[in-house]
Amino acid sequence: MNANKAISRRYFYQIMNGMNSEAAYEILDPEFVFTLPTHPEPFRGPDGFLGLVQMLHGAFPDFYINPQDMVAGDDWVVTRWIGGGTHTGGPLVTVKGDIEANGRSFEIDGMTWHTIKNGKITESIGHEDTLGLMMQLGVIPSETPTPETTAEQNEQLAYRYFEEIMSQGKLEVIEEILDPSFAFIIPTQPEPIAGYEAFRGFVMYLRNAFPDIKFSVLRQTSEGNKVASRWSIEGTHNGEFLGAAPTGNRIKDFGIDIFTIRHGKIVSVHVNENDFGLMQQLGVIPA
Numbered sequence: 001m002n003a004n005k006a007i008s009r010r011y012f013y014q015i016m017n018g019m020n021s022e023a024a025y026e027i028l029d030p031e032f033v034f035t036l037p038t039h040p041e042p043f044r045g046p047d048g049f050l051g052l053v054q055m056l057h058g059a060f061p062d063f064y065i066n067p068q069d070m071v072a073g074d075d076w077v078v079t080r081w082i083g084g085g086t087h088t089g090g091p092l093v094t095v096k097g098d099i100e101a102n103g104r105s106f107e108i109d110g111m112t113w114h115t116i117k118n119g120k121i122t123e124s125i126g127h128e129d130t131l132g133l134m135m136q137l138g139v140i141p142s143e144t145p146t147p148e149t150t151a152e153q154n155e156q157l158a159y160r161y162f163e164e165i166m167s168q169g170k171l172e173v174i175e176e177i178l179d180p181s182f183a184f185i186i187p188t189q190p191e192p193i194a195g196y197e198a199f200r201g202f203v204m205y206l207r208n209a210f211p212d213i214k215f216s217v218l219r220q221t222s223e224g225n226k227v228a229s230r231w232s233i234e235g236t237h238n239g240e241f242l243g244a245a246p247t248g249n250r251i252k253d254f255g256i257d258i259f260t261i262r263h264g265k266i267v268s269v270h271v272n273e274n275d276f277g278l279m280q281q282l283g284v285i286p287a
Contacts, residue, residue: 060085
Protein backbone atom coordinates (compact mmCIF):
# COMPACT_ATOMS: atom_id res chain seq x y z
CA MET A 1 0.00 0.00 0.00
CA ASN A 2 2.80 2.44 0.84
CA ALA A 3 4.46 1.66 -2.49
CA ASN A 4 1.24 2.50 -4.31
CA LYS A 5 0.88 5.72 -2.33
CA ALA A 6 4.41 6.67 -3.37
CA ILE A 7 3.46 6.10 -7.00
CA SER A 8 0.39 8.31 -6.59
CA ARG A 9 2.51 11.06 -5.02
CA ARG A 10 4.88 10.90 -8.00
CA TYR A 11 1.84 11.27 -10.28
CA PHE A 12 0.89 14.55 -8.61
CA TYR A 13 4.29 16.06 -7.85
CA GLN A 14 6.43 14.84 -10.73
CA ILE A 15 3.93 14.64 -13.58
CA MET A 16 1.09 17.06 -12.84
CA ASN A 17 3.21 19.68 -11.10
CA GLY A 18 6.60 19.01 -12.66
CA MET A 19 5.60 17.95 -16.21
CA ASN A 20 8.25 15.25 -15.98
CA SER A 21 7.83 13.09 -19.11
CA GLU A 22 10.31 10.45 -17.91
CA ALA A 23 8.22 9.90 -14.78
CA ALA A 24 5.07 9.68 -16.92
CA TYR A 25 6.51 6.89 -19.07
CA GLU A 26 7.83 5.14 -15.96
CA ILE A 27 4.69 5.05 -13.80
CA LEU A 28 1.82 5.33 -16.31
CA ASP A 29 0.75 2.17 -18.10
CA PRO A 30 0.85 2.33 -21.92
CA GLU A 31 -2.93 1.80 -21.84
CA PHE A 32 -3.42 4.44 -19.12
CA VAL A 33 -6.81 6.21 -19.19
CA PHE A 34 -7.63 9.53 -17.48
CA THR A 35 -11.15 10.90 -17.14
CA LEU A 36 -12.37 14.17 -15.60
CA PRO A 37 -15.83 15.82 -15.76
CA THR A 38 -14.43 19.10 -17.17
CA HIS A 39 -13.01 17.31 -20.22
CA PRO A 40 -15.36 15.73 -22.78
CA GLU A 41 -13.14 12.79 -23.81
CA PRO A 42 -10.72 10.56 -21.90
CA PHE A 43 -6.98 11.15 -22.20
CA ARG A 44 -5.16 7.96 -23.15
CA GLY A 45 -1.60 6.83 -22.61
CA PRO A 46 1.34 8.80 -21.22
CA ASP A 47 1.47 11.04 -24.29
CA GLY A 48 -2.21 11.92 -24.13
CA PHE A 49 -1.99 12.71 -20.44
CA LEU A 50 1.15 14.82 -20.88
CA GLY A 51 -0.79 16.83 -23.47
CA LEU A 52 -3.42 17.62 -20.82
CA VAL A 53 -0.78 18.55 -18.25
CA GLN A 54 0.96 20.84 -20.76
CA MET A 55 -2.39 22.49 -21.56
CA LEU A 56 -3.03 23.12 -17.85
CA HIS A 57 0.39 24.67 -17.31
CA GLY A 58 0.00 26.67 -20.50
CA ALA A 59 -3.29 28.11 -19.23
CA PHE A 60 -2.11 28.47 -15.62
CA PRO A 61 1.68 29.09 -15.50
CA ASP A 62 1.56 28.80 -11.69
CA PHE A 63 -0.60 25.65 -11.73
CA TYR A 64 -0.36 23.34 -8.71
CA ILE A 65 -2.16 20.29 -7.40
CA ASN A 66 -1.13 19.06 -3.96
CA PRO A 67 -2.29 15.86 -2.21
CA GLN A 68 -3.92 16.29 1.20
CA ASP A 69 -5.20 12.82 2.22
CA MET A 70 -4.60 9.35 0.80
CA VAL A 71 -6.54 6.12 1.31
CA ALA A 72 -5.07 2.90 -0.14
CA GLY A 73 -6.53 -0.58 -0.52
CA ASP A 74 -5.94 -3.49 -2.90
CA ASP A 75 -4.92 -1.96 -6.24
CA TRP A 76 -6.41 1.43 -5.49
CA VAL A 77 -5.23 4.74 -4.05
CA VAL A 78 -7.74 7.54 -3.49
CA THR A 79 -6.34 11.02 -2.97
CA ARG A 80 -7.99 14.22 -1.82
CA TRP A 81 -6.16 17.22 -3.24
CA ILE A 82 -6.20 21.00 -3.52
CA GLY A 83 -5.34 22.58 -6.86
CA GLY A 84 -5.24 26.03 -8.33
CA GLY A 85 -3.54 28.62 -10.46
CA THR A 86 -3.88 31.96 -12.23
CA HIS A 87 -5.34 32.08 -15.75
CA THR A 88 -2.79 34.26 -17.51
CA GLY A 89 -1.78 31.91 -20.34
CA GLY A 90 -3.60 30.04 -23.07
CA PRO A 91 -7.19 28.80 -23.17
CA LEU A 92 -8.52 26.17 -20.77
CA VAL A 93 -10.24 23.36 -22.68
CA THR A 94 -13.46 22.23 -20.94
CA VAL A 95 -16.87 20.73 -21.66
CA LYS A 96 -18.16 24.32 -21.99
CA GLY A 97 -15.62 25.03 -24.70
CA ASP A 98 -12.35 26.90 -24.57
CA ILE A 99 -12.09 29.45 -21.76
CA GLU A 100 -9.82 32.34 -22.61
CA ALA A 101 -7.51 33.84 -20.01
CA ASN A 102 -8.76 36.78 -17.96
CA GLY A 103 -6.22 36.89 -15.14
CA ARG A 104 -8.51 35.26 -12.59
CA SER A 105 -7.23 32.76 -10.03
CA PHE A 106 -8.88 29.63 -8.69
CA GLU A 107 -8.38 27.10 -5.91
CA ILE A 108 -10.59 24.05 -5.62
CA ASP A 109 -10.84 20.67 -3.90
CA GLY A 110 -10.87 17.43 -5.79
CA MET A 111 -10.36 13.69 -5.51
CA THR A 112 -8.58 11.19 -7.73
CA TRP A 113 -9.04 7.42 -7.80
CA HIS A 114 -5.99 5.57 -9.10
CA THR A 115 -5.88 1.95 -10.16
CA ILE A 116 -2.31 0.65 -9.87
CA LYS A 117 -1.16 -2.71 -11.20
CA ASN A 118 2.40 -4.02 -11.30
CA GLY A 119 3.81 -0.66 -10.27
CA LYS A 120 2.02 1.34 -12.97
CA ILE A 121 -1.12 3.49 -12.92
CA THR A 122 -3.63 2.04 -15.36
CA GLU A 123 -6.53 4.38 -14.65
CA SER A 124 -7.04 7.80 -13.08
CA ILE A 125 -10.59 8.95 -12.38
CA GLY A 126 -10.78 12.56 -11.25
CA HIS A 127 -13.59 14.52 -9.64
CA GLU A 128 -13.30 18.18 -8.76
CA ASP A 129 -15.33 21.19 -7.72
CA THR A 130 -16.16 22.05 -11.33
CA LEU A 131 -18.84 24.54 -10.33
CA GLY A 132 -16.39 26.37 -8.09
CA LEU A 133 -13.79 26.34 -10.87
CA MET A 134 -16.22 27.86 -13.38
CA MET A 135 -17.44 30.48 -10.93
CA GLN A 136 -13.94 31.51 -9.89
CA LEU A 137 -12.85 31.81 -13.51
CA GLY A 138 -15.91 33.92 -14.32
CA VAL A 139 -17.50 31.40 -16.71
CA ILE A 140 -20.60 31.12 -14.52
CA PRO A 141 -21.74 34.41 -12.99
CA SER A 142 -21.47 34.59 -9.24
CA GLU A 143 -22.09 37.41 -6.85
CA THR A 144 -19.41 37.96 -4.26
CA PRO A 145 -21.35 38.49 -1.04
CA THR A 146 -20.77 41.74 0.77
CA PRO A 147 -19.11 41.00 4.10
CA GLU A 148 -21.68 41.17 6.89
CA THR A 149 -19.09 42.60 9.25
CA THR A 150 -16.29 45.07 8.75
CA ALA A 151 -12.62 44.17 8.85
CA GLU A 152 -12.36 46.01 12.17
CA GLN A 153 -15.25 44.01 13.64
CA ASN A 154 -13.74 40.73 12.43
CA GLU A 155 -10.35 41.55 13.90
CA GLN A 156 -12.02 42.48 17.18
CA LEU A 157 -13.65 39.03 17.28
CA ALA A 158 -10.20 37.46 16.88
CA TYR A 159 -8.80 39.64 19.68
CA ARG A 160 -11.67 38.63 21.97
CA TYR A 161 -11.04 34.96 21.14
CA PHE A 162 -7.41 35.23 22.25
CA GLU A 163 -7.92 37.53 25.24
CA GLU A 164 -11.23 36.47 26.75
CA ILE A 165 -11.45 32.77 25.89
CA MET A 166 -7.87 31.54 25.54
CA SER A 167 -6.08 33.83 28.04
CA GLN A 168 -8.81 34.50 30.61
CA GLY A 169 -10.78 31.27 30.27
CA LYS A 170 -14.16 32.99 30.00
CA LEU A 171 -16.10 29.98 28.77
CA GLU A 172 -19.36 31.95 28.57
CA VAL A 173 -17.87 33.98 25.72
CA ILE A 174 -17.64 30.85 23.55
CA GLU A 175 -21.32 30.87 22.61
CA GLU A 176 -21.27 34.66 22.24
CA ILE A 177 -18.61 34.87 19.54
CA LEU A 178 -18.37 31.35 18.09
CA ASP A 179 -20.83 29.81 15.64
CA PRO A 180 -22.59 26.58 16.77
CA SER A 181 -20.78 24.76 13.92
CA PHE A 182 -17.42 26.11 15.08
CA ALA A 183 -14.38 23.94 14.30
CA PHE A 184 -10.87 24.25 15.74
CA ILE A 185 -8.26 22.62 13.50
CA ILE A 186 -4.68 22.07 14.70
CA PRO A 187 -2.07 19.47 13.67
CA THR A 188 -1.61 18.20 17.24
CA GLN A 189 -5.22 16.95 17.33
CA PRO A 190 -6.21 13.98 15.11
CA GLU A 191 -9.62 15.47 14.27
CA PRO A 192 -11.12 18.97 14.31
CA ILE A 193 -12.49 20.01 17.69
CA ALA A 194 -16.06 20.79 16.69
CA GLY A 195 -18.93 22.43 18.56
CA TYR A 196 -19.27 24.33 21.82
CA GLU A 197 -18.87 21.44 24.27
CA ALA A 198 -15.80 19.98 22.61
CA PHE A 199 -14.12 23.38 22.44
CA ARG A 200 -14.96 24.16 26.07
CA GLY A 201 -13.29 20.90 26.97
CA PHE A 202 -10.19 21.82 24.98
CA VAL A 203 -9.90 25.25 26.57
CA MET A 204 -10.25 23.74 30.05
CA TYR A 205 -7.66 21.09 29.18
CA LEU A 206 -5.24 23.73 27.90
CA ARG A 207 -5.70 25.94 30.93
CA ASN A 208 -5.31 23.00 33.30
CA ALA A 209 -1.98 22.25 31.66
CA PHE A 210 -0.93 25.93 31.71
CA PRO A 211 -3.03 27.74 34.37
CA ASP A 212 -1.29 31.08 33.73
CA ILE A 213 -1.30 30.85 29.93
CA LYS A 214 -1.26 34.17 28.13
CA PHE A 215 -1.84 34.71 24.42
CA SER A 216 -0.45 37.88 22.83
CA VAL A 217 -1.38 38.96 19.30
CA LEU A 218 1.83 40.10 17.59
CA ARG A 219 0.33 41.13 14.26
CA GLN A 220 -3.02 40.80 12.55
CA THR A 221 -4.54 41.37 9.13
CA SER A 222 -7.89 40.66 7.50
CA GLU A 223 -9.55 40.31 4.12
CA GLY A 224 -13.22 39.65 3.43
CA ASN A 225 -14.45 37.23 6.07
CA LYS A 226 -10.95 36.02 7.00
CA VAL A 227 -8.62 37.20 9.76
CA ALA A 228 -5.00 36.07 10.10
CA SER A 229 -3.24 36.48 13.44
CA ARG A 230 0.34 35.76 14.49
CA TRP A 231 0.55 35.14 18.22
CA SER A 232 2.80 34.10 21.05
CA ILE A 233 1.97 32.26 24.24
CA GLU A 234 3.68 32.00 27.59
CA GLY A 235 2.76 29.81 30.52
CA THR A 236 3.90 27.35 33.16
CA HIS A 237 3.51 23.62 32.56
CA ASN A 238 1.65 22.51 35.68
CA GLY A 239 -0.64 19.86 34.20
CA GLU A 240 -0.53 16.98 31.71
CA PHE A 241 -0.41 18.14 28.07
CA LEU A 242 -0.21 15.98 24.93
CA GLY A 243 1.12 13.09 26.99
CA ALA A 244 3.74 15.17 28.81
CA ALA A 245 3.56 15.01 32.61
CA PRO A 246 3.79 18.34 34.48
CA THR A 247 7.33 19.71 34.50
CA GLY A 248 6.92 23.18 35.99
CA ASN A 249 8.78 24.45 32.92
CA ARG A 250 8.10 27.95 31.68
CA ILE A 251 7.18 27.67 28.00
CA LYS A 252 6.95 30.11 25.12
CA ASP A 253 5.51 29.30 21.73
CA PHE A 254 4.52 31.07 18.52
CA GLY A 255 1.89 30.36 15.90
CA ILE A 256 -0.43 31.68 13.21
CA ASP A 257 -4.22 31.32 13.14
CA ILE A 258 -6.62 31.94 10.27
CA PHE A 259 -10.20 32.72 11.35
CA THR A 260 -13.28 32.38 9.14
CA ILE A 261 -16.21 34.55 10.20
CA ARG A 262 -19.85 34.31 9.13
CA HIS A 263 -22.91 36.17 10.41
CA GLY A 264 -20.73 37.96 12.95
CA LYS A 265 -19.41 34.77 14.56
CA ILE A 266 -16.25 32.71 14.19
CA VAL A 267 -16.99 29.48 12.32
CA SER A 268 -13.47 28.04 12.20
CA VAL A 269 -9.92 28.56 13.35
CA HIS A 270 -7.03 26.88 11.54
CA VAL A 271 -3.92 26.81 13.75
CA ASN A 272 -0.27 26.13 13.06
CA GLU A 273 2.39 26.54 15.72
CA ASN A 274 5.92 25.54 16.63
CA ASP A 275 4.77 22.23 18.06
CA PHE A 276 8.25 20.68 17.79
CA GLY A 277 9.74 23.49 19.87
CA LEU A 278 6.91 23.18 22.39
CA MET A 279 7.56 19.45 22.82
CA GLN A 280 11.24 20.23 23.41
CA GLN A 281 10.30 22.72 26.13
CA LEU A 282 8.07 20.08 27.75
CA GLY A 283 10.95 17.60 27.74
CA VAL A 284 9.21 15.13 25.41
CA ILE A 285 11.85 15.67 22.70
CA PRO A 286 15.48 16.23 23.70
CA ALA A 287 16.55 19.83 23.09
